[in-house]
Structures are given as structure tokens and as C-alpha cells.
Amino acid sequence: MSVSTAIIALGCLIFLSHIFNALFERTKIPSVIFLICIGIFIGPMIMTWTDPKDLGSFGNVFTTITFIVILFESGTDLNINDIRKSIGRATALTVTCFIKTLVISSLVIFFLTDLDFMSCIFIGSVIGGTAVAVVIPVVKQLKLGERSTTILSLESAFSSVLCLIISLAIFENMKSGEVSIVKIIINMIVSFVVASIFGALLGFAWAIFQHRVLKNIKNMMFASFAFAFIIYGVCDQVNLNGGTAVLVYGIILGNINYFSKNKILKKLTLGDDLILNENHRTFFSEIGFVLQTYFFVYVGISLKFSDVNLFIVSMIVSILIFIGRQLMAMFIISRGTPKFEREIIAIMAPKGLVAAVMASLPLQYGLDNGDKIQGIVYYVVFISILLCSLLAANIKRQKNLNKTNE
Numbered sequence: 294m295s296v297s298t299a300i301i302a303l304g305c306l307i308f309l310s311h312i313f314n315a316l317f318e319r320t321k322i323p324s325v326i327f328l329i330c331i332g333i334f335i336g337p338m339i340m341t342w343t344d345p346k347d348l349g350s351f352g353n354v355f356t357t358i359t360f361i362v363i364l365f366e367s368g369t370d371l372n373i374n375d376i377r378k379s380i381g382r383a384t385a386l387t388v389t390c391f392i393k394t395l396v397i398s399s400l401v402i403f404f405l406t407d408l409d410f411m412s413c414i415f416i417g418s419v420i421g422g423t424a425v426a427v428v429i430p431v432v433k434q435l436k437l438g439e440r441s442t443t444i445l446s447l448e449s450a451f452s453s454v455l456c457l458i459i460s461l462a463i464f465e466n467m468k469s470g471e472v473s474i475v476k477i478i479i480n481m482i483v484s485f486v487v488a489s490i491f492g493a494l495l496g497f498a499w500a501i502f503q504h505r506v507l508k509n510i511k512n513m514m515f516a517s518f519a520f521a522f523i524i525y526g527v528c529d530q531v532n533l534n535g536g537t538a539v540l541v542y543g544i545i546l547g548n549i550n551y552f553s554k555n556k557i558l559k560k561l562t563l564g565d566d567l568i569l570n571e572n573h574r575t576f577f578s579e580i581g582f583v584l585q586t587y588f589f590v591y592v593g594i595s596l597k598f599s600d601v602n603l604f605i606v607s608m609i610v611s612i613l614i615f616i617g618r619q620l621m622a623m624f625i626i627s628r629g630t631p632k633f634e635r636e637i638i639a640i641m642a643p644k645g646l647v648a649a650v651m652a653s654l655p656l657q658y659g660l661d662n663g664d665k666i667q668g669i670v671y672y673v674v675f676i677s678i679l680l681c682s683l684l685a686a687n688i689k690r691q692k693n694l695n696k697t698n699e
Contacts, residue, residue, distance in 0.1 A: 303587070306331070310586040317434050324434075325427055325589050326682040329675060332593015345595045352591065358522075359584040360646050363425045364453075364536055365521040366581045367446050368543020369574065373551050375443040376544070383447035386625050390448075390642070391421040391455050393617045398610050402669065405606045411467055412655070412662050418460040419652055420614075420673050422452025424645025427678055430585060431641070431685055441634040444626075445641055454537045456647045458484050464654055484534045492538030495524055496545025497552070514576055517546060536647075592649060596675055600668055607672030615680055618642045636688045643681040644674045 309331070313324030335342045345352055399417035403410055428449040432442050499520050524542055525535035545552065598604060622639035630638075652670035656663030 302335075306586055306590060307583060310582070314434065322682055322686045325430065325678055328586060328589035329593040329596075329678060332590040333596055334593075335590075336594035336596070338596065338598060343594060345591070355584075355591065356588065356646055356650050357525075359588045360425070360453075360536065360650070361521055361525050361539055362518070362577075362581050362584050363429060363646075364450060364539045365518065365543040366577045367425060367429050367450065368540045369547035369577060371443060371446060371544055371547060372439070373544070373548040375439055376447065379440055379443040379447060382625060382627065383444045384451065386444065386621065386638075387422075387448045387451040387455065389621045389625065390423075390618055391452055393621060394421045394614050394642075397613050397617060401610050401613065402606060405609070406603070406665070406669075408662050408665060411463070412666055415460060415463045415467060415655070416652075416666055416669055418463055419456060419648050419670055420610075420644045420677075421459070422456040422644075422647060423449045423641055424643045424647070424674075424678070425449045425453055427643040427645045427681065428641055431643075431681070432637075435637060435685065435689060437634050437637060438631065441630060441638060445638060448641075450536070450540050453647045454485060454534055456651065457534055457536060460651045464651075467655065467660060468658065484532070485537055488528055488534040488537040489541050491528065491533060492524060492541030493545055495520070495538070496542040499542075500546060500549050514573060517573075518577070518580070588646065592645070592671075592674060592678075595649070596671055597668065600665075603665065603668050604672050607669050608676055610669075611673050611676040611680060614642050614677065615640060615684075633688065633692050637685060640681055640684040640688070643678045644670075645678065648674055 306328075310324055310328060313327045316322075317324060334340060337344045395414070395417035397417075398420055399410070399413040402408060402416055403413040406413075408416075423445075428445050432445050437445070499517070503516070521539050521542060524538050528535035528538045618641075619639045622635065626635050626638055648670050652667045655666045
């Protein structure tokens, strides 16, 4: 594919993504699934116009950038009061669904494939969470209430943290050939707590610096984004969880007027002008929209339906994950939550960016069964997003039918 053709294709994808979003009101199918199908069509499976190898190492860089942008944007959108009200249920939903997914997936894969148990546990931890890049866009399209939106946003962020921390700890044990549950737990707690403190401190520091030094400088809209990249990179360099730090950093900036009511922070001359205005939020949203569009097409390009047995196993795992989540949601989600929102929360189990990135590590490091691990996870990513999209569309359609009948 020539450079000019590639540029035209990139532009067309953005237009198509907008069209798919508009079609959502009629089809009730989120744009995510259309974008993945485009990737499958232009990828090595059908038209062979492009291949993940064409991107080289930029593929991993691109997915990481998408991850950072989505976490930062979702952080700025979260209201601190909603977080305080929803963090309990979000944490309970995150932990129970993660453990359930890890256990079920590990056992099913272990008994239905020839993978060793540690590889199976690694896969279970990788797909244990929900995908920020899928949940946030779908929730926005479905227009859920603030509390339900906050629960799902927090869950996707928290579960991404769990997936990263636990799967990385397991991966290190896979490389060394040792298994240490204590080490995994300690690394998880330390990384989460320290990264949260680091992100919060840098959020306040950036807000103060922006107010005192950069206040009168024009064209600084992208600066907050740039600082999020720096935070993530620094955390990664010192083995902290960059995703957690970026999320907390975004929450601080998005709620700086709330924190400015504190007497100590008032002395630091934090003012109302530090609130992210509508232009900032629109800009962040548009950047996230563009990156998500390309990311889901990239996922489609990366899919390889070459092993039927692994695909069947992945389908079984995905279906069991959704069934298990239904049961968990019944006990955790408040009965006061509207029926439509409870049903949506119960089917929000798509896998995505974190799973795709982590699944590539064993193959990159030349570990045994690295190709099978990546294959299973990629299949689960595709099937889970497809299931989530179709179920969400059906729930939305039923809601509209009920309104019509009334």
C-alpha cells in the first residue's frame, strides 16, 4: 500500500467511524464491532492489504498511547462526588469479576488445551478485566445514568490495573520459572498505592504550575496530555503502574475546583480558571475518538483465525465469562439501579487493549507457547467485544420496544 493510499484510508476510517456512531441509533450495534470487522477485511485474513508487521514496533507504541489517552480522558470525566458514592460497588464488582474470570478461564483452558498451568493462569489474569477502550465508548452511546457510568468507568480502570499488575507479576515468574503468590500480592499493593499517590501529587503540581507559570501562555491545551505521557513513561521506568497514575492525574485535573476548597490548597492560589473548560473536554474527547477508531481496526487486523480448536476454546471461555458476570452483577448492583442499567452492567465484560498488549509479551520474549497464548487472548478479545455489542444492542432494542408498547 502506497503512502498516499494509506493516508486516504486513515481519513476514510474517521468518516466511517462517525457514520457508524450515527447508525447506532438505528442498528443498536456499537461502532466498535464495525471497526473490528473493517480490520479483519483489510488485514491478512481476507484482502491482505495490510498486516500488523507493517507497523513494526509502532504497533505497541500506538496501543500504549491509546491506553494513556483513554485513561486520562475518562479520569477527567469522573466526578469526585460520584466516585465517593460508587467506589465501593465498583471495587466489589472489579475484584469478584476478576477472580471469577481468572479461575474459570484458567481451568477451562488448562483442561481443553495442552498449555501448562502457569500459562493458563497468565491468560486468565490477562483477560480478567474489562476494556476501557470498549466500555467507555459503549456507555457513552447508551447514555447511562451518572452513577452507573461511574461504576463501569471505575471498574474498567481498576480491572485494567489488576490485569497489568497481576499478569506482569505472573509473567516475571514465567520467565524465571518460579511461582511466588506472596510476591505477586506485594507487587500489586505497592504498585497500586504508590502509583496513585504519585499521580495525585503530580496532578496537583501540574495544576499549580499551570496556574502560576503557564497561565498567560497560549496554545497549551495539549500540555496536560503531554504531561500524562510523561507520568506514564516515568512510572513504567520505575516499575510502577502508569495506568493508575494517569487515571488519578486525570481525576485531579477534572476535579481541581473541588480540591481548591481546601484551606491549604487555597494558599497555593488555585483558582476557578484551572477547571477544564468545555473546549478542553471536547478536544480530549476528539483525540480519544480518533485513537479508539484506529485501535479497533488494528485489533481486527491482528486477528488470525488459523486454529479452529483455539477459537472454540476461546468461545467457550468468553461465554462462561459473560454468564459468570451476570450472576455477580445480580448480587452486587443495587436494586435501586434502573433495570436497563443493571442489564447493561451485567453484560459489560469486553476485553481489549490491556489484554492485547499483555498477550504479546510471551511471544516477544520467546517463551514456550507464546503464539498460542496470544492466539487465545486475541480470539477472546474479538468474541467478547462481539458478544458485548450484540447483547447491548438487544437490551437497548428491548427498552425501546417497551417504551413503544407503553
